[in-house]
Amino acid sequence: MNTTPINSTIVSQKIKESGIKEVGKASIREIKRLVDQIEKATGEKFIRMEMGIPGLPPNTFGVETQIEALENGVAAIYPDIQGIAPLKTEISTFVKNFLNVDVNPEGCLPTVGSMQGSFASFLALSRIYKERNTTLFIDPGFPVHKMQHKVLNLNYETFDVYNYRGEALREKLESYFSKGHIHSVIYSNPNNPSWICFTENELKIIGDLANKYDVVVMEDLAYFAMDFRKDYSQPGKAPFQPSVAQYTDNYILFISSSKAFSYAGERIGMMVISDGLFQRKFENLLNFYVTDGFGYSMVFGTIYPLSSGTSHSAQYGLYGILKAANEGKFNFVEEVKIYGRKAKVMKQLFTDNGFEIVYDKDENEPIADGFYFTFSYPGMSGVELLNELVYYGISAISLAITGSERIEGIRACTSLVKESQFGDLEYRLKAFHQHHNG
Numbered sequence: 001m002n003t004t005p006i007n008s009t010i011v012s013q014k015i016k017e018s019g020i021k022e023v024g025k026a027s028i029r030e031i032k033r034l035v036d037q038i039e040k041a042t043g044e045k046f047i048r049m050e051m052g053i054p055g056l057p058p059n060t061f062g063v064e065t066q067i068e069a070l071e072n073g074v075a076a077i078y079p080d081i082q083g084i085a086p087l088k089t090e091i092s093t094f095v096k097n098f099l100n101v102d103v104n105p106e107g108c109l110p111t112v113g114s115m116q117g118s119f120a121s122f123l124a125l126s127r128i129y130k131e132r133n134t135t136l137f138i139d140p141g142f143p144v145h146k147m148q149h150k151v152l153n154l155n156y157e158t159f160d161v162y163n164y165r166g167e168a169l170r171e172k173l174e175s176y177f178s179k180g181h182i183h184s185v186i187y188s189n190p191n192n193p194s195w196i197c198f199t200e201n202e203l204k205i206i207g208d209l210a211n212k213y214d215v216v217v218m219e220d221l222a223y224f225a226m227d228f229r230k231d232y233s234q235p236g237k238a239p240f241q242p243s244v245a246q247y248t249d250n251y252i253l254f255i256s257s258s259k260a261f262s263y264a265g266e267r268i269g270m271m272v273i274s275d276g277l278f279q280r281k282f283e284n285l286l287n288f289y290v291t292d293g294f295g296y297s298m299v300f301g302t303i304y305p306l307s308s309g310t311s312h313s314a315q316y317g318l319y320g321i322l323k324a325a326n327e328g329k330f331n332f333v334e335e336v337k338i339y340g341r342k343a344k345v346m347k348q349l350f351t352d353n354g355f356e357i358v359y360d361k362d363e364n365e366p367i368a369d370g371f372y373f374t375f376s377y378p379g380m381s382g383v384e385l386l387n388e389l390v391y392y393g394i395s396a397i398s399l400a401i402t403g404s405e406r407i408e409g410i411r412a413c414t415s416l417v418k419e420s421q422f423g424d425l426e427y428r429l430k431a432f433h434q435h436h437n438g
């Protein structure tokens with residue numbers, strides 16, 4: 001029997017104690033707990049790639065502005081449900097500066113994380129048409145969005161975009177849209193978990209078909225401007241973060257502050273509704289809300305009963321961040337480029353040791369190095385691979401829970417891995433390859 005980098009007796013014992021039948025099938029949180037326990041018992045540090053959490057200090061512009069707001073007493077006062085006026089204006093300016101898109105501040109809404117923005121949107125969009133009852137997921141995707149559908153008892157359909165890149169995406173989307181039951185479509189770009197980024201050509205296909213079939217596009221920009229192959233960091237200057245908003249006026253954007261601004265703890269994100277959609281009236285909304293106006297129903301019929309708006313001081317924090325970015329005082333992209341630099345080295349270590357990158361191309365171009373990447377090992381399923389990798393001090397999650405059909409695939413998150421651990425990672429991957437190669 002081979003000696004594994006982490007004491008195999010302890011690993012097996014901890015797996016048994018955890019009650020987890022197969023590590024490869026466990027949820028992110030279960031894996032986290034198991035690895036915490038193995039680390040404690042062995043004194044060894046894992047290469048932890050299971051959780052998609054930011055690994056950087058919080059944004060200082062945010063913290064300072066938020067503290068000032070708290071000292072000024074905002075904690076005692078309910079914020080406006082639609083968001084405080086200065087923040088709404090700053091979001092609108094941000095969207096103009098970094099996406100080159102015009103949106104009235106009215107449709108720029110702070111939400112309790114981007115998570116609440118999607119929850120509220122799923123709820124409202126499921127009610128716009130009597131005869132349409134389904135959301136389409138362009139997968140792989142963020143598992144919590146599906147969980148939100150389950151909690152809300154909403155229908156969804158999904159397909160893995162792996163085989164439908166470029167022109168092939170048109171026919172695939174049309175095969176769903178043409179049936180007449182889809183009210184909206186969602187994807188993340190850059191994509192969690194695969195880090196693929198749609199090309200302009202693909203975004204145009206999505207936008208054109210949204211226009212043709214009158215489907216609302218929810219574009220999740222949780223990793224805003226983090227495709228580091230291009231520099232999207234300069235306010236008001238091209239290139240801009242690519243977006244479907246260039247091709248349709250039928251959209252909602254979710255812009256998280258968690259990763260791009262390292263502000264996950266304050267649970268504040270942005271929901272940006274196009275002017276056209278915000279003003280639009282849908283007769284079916286009258287069955288649920290006091291008006292048929294989409295924007296009004298979103299603010300006063302959906303966000304209001306969910307949380308009565310978003311933390312007052314966090315709104316000031318986000319305002320401080322956006323103002324600094326808009327004025328060119330804070331290059332938020334530079335701050336997070338470290339994730340890309342780490343991914344480049346880590347991907348190389350994996351491929352040097354017999355692993356393969358699963359989602360590896362955007363049409364003809366190699367994918368960017370960023371927050372996540374996906375990998376596999378020949379001859380093993382993702383579940384088998386994860387089961388084994390714990391003995392080598394490496395933890396990650398299976399792509400199976402993300403709507404991916406690539407059952408061999410694993411998602412790795414770069415954020416928590418320290419550069420000082422690269423030596424350990426190399427040693428462990430080499431050992432794995434030696435033990436499994438033929």
Ligand SMILES: Cc1ncc(COP(=O)(O)O)c(C=O)c1O
Nearest residue numbers: 113114115142188192222256258
């Ligand atoms: C694709 C995607 N969407 C949304 C979120 C949630 O963002 P927030 O922290 O703003 O709620 C995440 C966080 O991991 C994500 O990866």
